[in-house]
Amino acid sequence: MPDNTNRNTILFVVLSMALLFGYQALVLGPQNKQREAELRAREGAQAVQPSGSPAATVRPEGPVYVSRAAALGGSPRVAVDTPALQGSLSLRGGRIDDLFLRDYRVTVDPGSPPVELLRPEGMRDAWFAEFGWTGANLPGLPSSGSQWTLVQGDRLSPGRPVVLRYDAGQGLAFTRRIEVDDKFMFTITDTVANSLSNPVTIAPYAAVQRRGAPAVPAMNAHEGAVGVMDGVLEMLNYNQLKKEEEKGFSATGGWLGITDKYWLAAVVPEQTEKVNAAYRTTQVSGVDIFEANFVAQPRVVQPGGTYTHVSRLFAGAKTVPVLRTYEDTLGIPRFEDAVDWGRLFFITKPAFWLLEVFNGLLGSFGLAILALTVVVRLLMFYPANLSYESLTKMKKVQPQVEELRARLKDDPQKQQQELMRLYQSEKINPLMGCLPMLATIPVFLALFKVLSVAIEMRHAPFYGWIQDLSSRDPTTLLNLFGLIPWDVATTPFIGGFLNTYLHIGVWPLAYGVTQWLSMKMSPPAPDRIQQRIMELMPVIFTFVMAPFAVGLMIYYTWSNVLTILQQYVIMRKYQVENPIDDFIARIRARKAPG
16 A cells, blocks of 8 residues: 555645745735735825815726815714824714724824725715605605705714704705714614605615725625624625625614724614614725625604604724624624624634633733633643643654664555554553644634734734734844844835745744644654645744744744643653753763863
């Protein structure tokens, strides 16, 4: 029977290398180019001509985009001013379409602009919410272009609502009261008064609309449509939305909206109300328009009567404590599931809860990651111990295994029989070296997910040069970690290539070294080819992991350190040679006199 081990191992390495360079070339490279293009486009869109007229950015096969100043100047506005939000709402259409998040900055620099959430129509990447009424053959319904009148209030703040009115003089008059709390929730109370001589059938609606998908997709986090209707969580990314075009359903209560990795805009009906909801995608002038909306049940409004409808809009950061508060106080079902917990939610949610606890106790999200790693290693201690004990026993008999293979190299069948006999006599089960570790894989995948989507890690500092745990390690080996005054990214011709493919910081290197040491404490591969290939794996994974958030690098490096410690204790117990003791012995030999 032929031995395919070498062939399979080589194939594995080739595929790993293909994955590495394919990921770098097809994902990271285009993302960096898209990010640069997007920044240039936004700078152009926000420029102002010397004449004072706002500039517009025109795409050859698309619409004309205007600056924020032009978009905001197209209609009278009411300021929005809360502890968490700043911006304005438009009297044209009564839209909420201009919001910034006060507590979140574009970069780690405290002086950088606040994060922009909602953008008015006319700008690139417009994102806004609107509310209104629909009905067949009804006169004077307000539309997105209707001009509302401010009749109460001059600034929308917590405890200071504003009231808008629209009346086309055709028998139906509309009043809109908008309130906001100190976080991210707006309450919209719409009232229609019927002064016609006949009853009318009318239905309120609410919608969140986004023009165009993000230029740079988030890594390992859902972006697109999200919502919970009748207790069922629905997530559709932008590609799925474009493919389906429209997905409708009926439900009682719930919520739905459009989300980025960290930010969410969602409309929320009354939780006892039956609604028809939909995710919809249309295309205008080459721009994809993504929408999440609901329409409440039609109501008959008698002559001289009124009908009032209440809906809500969440527009803000997906911080779990805030989402939980709305879930509890307003009865919004599964609102914290706006965070992309992934398929392993039964692990990611408890893991995030532990991170919250440790963050509160230690006052540092980085230290919370270290503490969570210790807890995870303790929970995985028993299966890991079984695995490391088996690997240690195999390493102890490695000289006998090599002698056996050399002696029976021309008789593979006999070699395998003798090898099994040796393992039986030494009470070694080779499967125990890997099977217990399989139980740890879901945990590590879940923690990878948690650390990818937790907004608490965004711009969270750690010790030393780490100012943002959600970004890659800013140091790079190419300039000796800052000792050489060389900005790699700005190097002509090759800067982009170097910054994308060879940007290896301190923490990725630490991860690679600890991964290598852990591997060296395991039994060597059966032959030299496999040994050489396995020695390359830490190098390969160092390049693969380097672009990820440094918070993940800290977690995996610290986990490797704890793994090495556990391996070392077991190897000392079984009196097996290990690289740590060998290194200490060499140091002592050099210091010894003579």
